[in-house]
Amino acid sequence: MTTPTAPAERLHQVLERIRAAAAAAGREPPALLAVSKMQPTEAVAALAAAGQAAFGENYVQEGMAKRAALEATLPGLEWHLVGHLQSNKAAQAARTFDWVHSVDRPSVVTALARHRDPARPLNVLLQVNVEHEAGKSGCAPEAVEALAAQVAAEPALVLRGLMSIPVPHPDPEQRRPAFRRMKALFDGLAARYRTVDTLSMGMSDDFPVAIAEGATLVRIGTALFGPRPPRQSG
């Protein structure tokens, strides 16, 4: 019988791998976002108890439920929406999350700004479909400029940077050119906006490559929590 690895141990291992990848590339270690989608609230609580404070969710409803369940016992956790945002969920997303990584069109910017209290501005990343993949979320690289200007003009939003999910590939090395293009886009944006400091890229199977190419935040699920349970109905 195998003993499942304790959450604290998995967290330690992932942080070690992040540090090693950053050291090898001569870069600062990026922040770690624990992607807890489809993981039970208890798994989030266990990782939070081990010291992890920032969590990412894909579904607005699921994020709201976990935040509400943990607020009393674990105050101060930071919640990020990393999944595609439907316009009809923007109001709830604006009230629930500290960050949204998946802003990719003008209507979502308008909706988030309308429902967010400007006294507590929402941190926004623009999701970029850097490889022009058909049918994928994310704005085209050519659209970043206009969308960034729209976010920057909203007092209820803070433009923090860019996010991408490269085309899945069994060999993470094949994603390097996409990460490199994201870094170039990010540097261009950071030169124009003082608030831009976050490049969100890299997941369980490719984060060392993303770190080498300049990620400042990696989004990791499976390597921290183990495989995701099947999605519950309802």
Ligand SMILES: *Cc1c(COP(=O)(O)O)cnc(C)c1O
């Ligand atoms: C699920 C997900 C992740 C984490 O993926 P893992 O491969 O489990 O690390 C990161 N980012 C987004 C947008 C996701 O949907």
